[in-house]
Amino acid sequence: MFDNGLKYGLVTRVLHWAMAALLIYQLGGVVAGAALGETPLTEAWGSSHKPVGFTLFVLAVIRALWGLVNLTRRPKLHEGLIGKLAVLGHLALYALVLAVPAIALIRQYGSGRPFEPFGIPLMAGGHEKIEWMTKLGGDWHGELGWVLLVAIVGHLIMALVHHFVWKDGTLKRMVG
Ligand code: HEM
Ligand code: HEM
Structure with a gap:
């Protein structure tokens, strides 16, 4: 269940791959919308x-x-500079994957409109619009969402470099 110094445990792996699948779906939808415009699919x-x-x-x-x-x-x-860059890269992924939806949820609250994901009454709405909240989302949500897409592509490329060029088993410890 826990990580053990050599491999990521089951919980870490399930969280990693479930989020990877949902993020590919989420960003795929945004990319399809930008590329194809309004179609029944998008x-x-x-x-x-x-x-x-x-x-x-x-x-x-x-x-x-x-x-x-x-x-x-x-x-x-890794030891040395590459390892430090990997830590920074992973921290950036964490920061983005927390900030991008958090900023959108703040904007959603600030809009004063109700929000009920999957029918869960999360925000009742009905209050005045809160300007700084809607501005924060307008200025940053989409932009940081694109930065997250670029960071994920970089992460994917590095995972493939580990597996096919350096052949160091890094992918295996996340696959299990
Ligand atoms: C990790 C989760 C999320 C990701 C990766 C993501 C990504 C994105 C991206 C890249 C765009 C830009 C589209 C463009 O430039 O045309 C966007 C737009 C949008 N997102 Fe998200 N989003 C996430 C979560 C949310 C949540 C939780 C909400 C609301 C509760 C939300 C509401 C919106 C809205 C209303 C837009 C259109 C307005 C805008 O461009 O800001 N998103 N999202
Ligand atoms: C697209 C397919 C993906 C592949 C092939 C992949 C591969 C990997 C691999 C091999 C590791 C282990 C790295 C190591 O131990 O040095 C890892 C870790 C990590 N990945 Fe991914 N990944 C993918 C998608 C994502 C996505 C979408 C995110 C977005 C948040 C992400 C975030 C992370 C983070 C933060 C770590 C560090 C370990 C952790 O805290 O969970 N990955 N990934």
Whole structure:
């Protein structure tokens, strides 16, 4: 269940791959919308953006807490500069995957409109619009979402370099 210094445990792996699948779905929908415009496919895809984004936020919080619990048990990254860059890269992924949906949820609250992902009455709405909240989301949510996409592509490329060029088993310890 826990990480053990050599491999990531089951909980870490399930969280990693569930979030990877949901993020590919989420960002795939945004990319399809930008590329194809409004079509029945992109509208249906886009209609799940808020509930899936909310799910990602909940998973990201759980994952960050789980990461802290396992901090001393995480498998070692590279020595030296490459290892430090890997730590920075992973921290950037955590920061983005928390900030992108959090900022959207703040905007959603600030809009004064109700928000009920999967029918859960999370925000009742009905109050005045809160300007700084809607501005924060307008200025940063989409932009940081694109930065997250770029960071994920970089992460994927590095995972493939580990597996096919350096052949050091890094992918295996996350696959299990
Ligand atoms: C990790 C989760 C999320 C990711 C990766 C994500 C990503 C994105 C991206 C990249 C865009 C930009 C689209 C563009 O430039 O045209 C966008 C737009 C949008 N997102 Fe999200 N999103 C997430 C969660 C959420 C949540 C939780 C909500 C609301 C509760 C939300 C509401 C919106 C809205 C209303 C837009 C259109 C307005 C805008 O561009 O800011 N998103 N999202
Ligand atoms: C697209 C397919 C993906 C592949 C092939 C992949 C592969 C991997 C591998 C092999 C590791 C272990 C690295 C090591 O031990 O040094 C890892 C760790 C990690 N990955 Fe991914 N990953 C993918 C998607 C994602 C996505 C979408 C995120 C976005 C948040 C992400 C975030 C992380 C983080 C933060 C770690 C560090 C361990 C942790 O805290 O969970 N990965 N990934």
